[in-house]
Amino acid sequence: MTNLNKEQDRGQWGSKLGFILAAAGSAVGLGNLWKFPYVAGKNGGGAFVLVYIIILFLVGFTLMLAEITLGRHxxxxxxxxYRKIRKKWAWVGALGVLAGFLILSFYSVVGGWVLSYLFKALTGALHVTDAEVLGNMFGGLISSTGTPIIFHAIFMVLNLIIVFGGISGGIEKASKIMMPALFVMIILLALRSVTLPGASEGLKFLFVPDFSVITPTVILDALGQVFFSLSLGMGCMITYGSYLSKDTDIIQSAIAIPVLDTAVALLAGIATLPAVFAFGFEPAAGPGLMFVTLPAVFSQMPLGGLFAVIFFLLVLFAALTSSISLLEVCVAYVVDEWKWKRAKATITMTIIIFLVGIPASLSFGVWEHIKIIGERGFFDTYDFIASNVLLPLGGLLLCIFVGWIWGTDRAVKEATNDGQREFSLASVWVFLIKYLGPLAIGAVFIRSIMAAF
Incomplete structure (x- = not known):
């Protein structure tokens, strides 16, 4: 089979913009819209944002470029x-595929919750001002048996439809629609939030740093948020990079993706925290911020029903742009390693991931009493193994592999298209990938393991 036929079988991005939007979509997910606002709220707002942005460019860009370069090469x-460069390192890539598989199996359960809340918003069921009532509503949803599994299935079918269409015809086409729509919706929500009476306190909290609250915990939380928000360590960017043509400027892409991801995270903070302050809610409300606190906020603002619909549609789009990249990691593995056709690989992996996700859904209800690791049920066990073990370990080994096994000279040569493109910060990147990256990710890894037990 010729190289051309192989490329046609695997697919390629139709344009550089399509790749950037799809890769940014992979990074933009529930971590931006759900986790970033409440983690920022918990860690002092502006101080956390400042540390986050610094780490984003030191660590986020470094690993992003490493993964895309490795995939394109x-x-x-x-x-x-990994196998193509050093056969004995293929297991590191397997860690990424396993991480993507596990994450999607529980991520799709949360995607199902988002779908359910979108329907609730459309029918006016969320027009409730009492946070306690909304808390009971959310608890009732996730602890029931049939409903969350049905929405979990619908969410996986949406992923199946997109990934089934291939790279340019499915993922790229969907990302070109969802990502611009996502930006329009989040800007609308941000504009509405900042025009509420009392919103200025929320903006001050988010953007004026109080340096006295910066602690090692804040720094490590910011590092962890950057790492997990950018879809690093799970093979997504290696897989997406593998569909790039050799003339693509991957240095620009590796900068654009973290910038877009951070823009969404900051806009999410602007869309939520000023509104939370305006109505007297707690900014450090934790994971319940999206499903309990924000619906209560929307219920108290003019045209709140409309903004609730926009918000949950926005969250659905963000969840989908991430989840399709996770499914693609698994599908690409089967296509490349098992030589299956894309259609068979996509349908099979979707069904398996859906089935593995069912225990994660039931772990909040009828299987709540089943514990796997410590006091963790299926959902929390999947999350712990993927987020606390596989992702940081995969990122750490990526730094070691690119920095010391493949070699930074070869990596820079690939990133610059054999020296045809300018990379003025090459020496800085080499230092970061060989030294700072492993130390920073190692710190996250050790801390996450220690905190979990």
Whole structure:
């Protein structure tokens, strides 16, 4: 089979913009819209944002460029990429595929909750001002048996439809629609939030840093948020990079993706925290901010029903742009390693991931009493293994592999298209990937393991 036929089988991005939007979409997900506002709220607002932005460019850009470069150089998915350069390292790619598989199995359960809340917003069921009532509503949803599994299935079918269409015809086409729509919706919500009476306190909290609250915990939380928000360590960017043509400027892409991801995270903070302050709610409300606190906020603002619909549609789009990249990691593995056709690989992996996700859904209800690791049920166990073990370990090993095994000279040569493109910060990037990256990610890894027990 010729290289051309192989490329046609695997697919390629139709344009550089399509790749950037799809890759940014992979990074933009529930971590931006759900986690970033409440983690920022918990860690002092502006101080956390400042530390987050600094770490984003030191660590986020470093690993982003490493993954995309490795994928583009090898033109295969995560396992094959490591194997192609050093056969004994193929297991590192397998960690990424396993992480993507596990994350999607519980991420799609949360995606189902978002779908359910979108329907509730459309029918006016969320027009409740009492946070306690909304808390009971959310608890009732996730602890029931049938409803969350049905929405989990619908969410996986949406992923199946998009990924089934291939790279340019499915993922790229969907990302070109969802990402601009996502930006329009989040800007609308941000504009509405900042025009509420009392919103200025929320903006001050978010953007005026109080340096006295910066602690090692704040720094490590920011580092962890950057790492997990950018979809690093799970093979997504290696896989997406493998569909790039050799003339693509991947340095610009590796800068644009974190910038877009951070823009969404900051806009999410602007869309939520000023509104939370305006109506006297707690900014550090935790995970319940999206499903309990914000519906209560929307219920108290003019045209709140409309903004609730826009918000949950926005969250659905963000969840989908991330989840399709996770499914693609698994599909690309089967296509590349098992030589399956894309259609068979996509349908099979969707069904398996859906089935593995069912225990995660039931772990809040009828299987609540089943504990796997410590006091963790299925959902929390999947999350712990993927987020606390596989992702940071995958990122740490990526730094070691690119910095010391493949070699930074070869990586820079690939990133600059054999020296045809300018990379003035090459020496800085080499230092970051070889030294600072492993130390920073190692700190996150050790802390996450220690905090979990």
């Amino acid at each position: 090898t033109q295969v998915s995560a396992i094959g990429a």
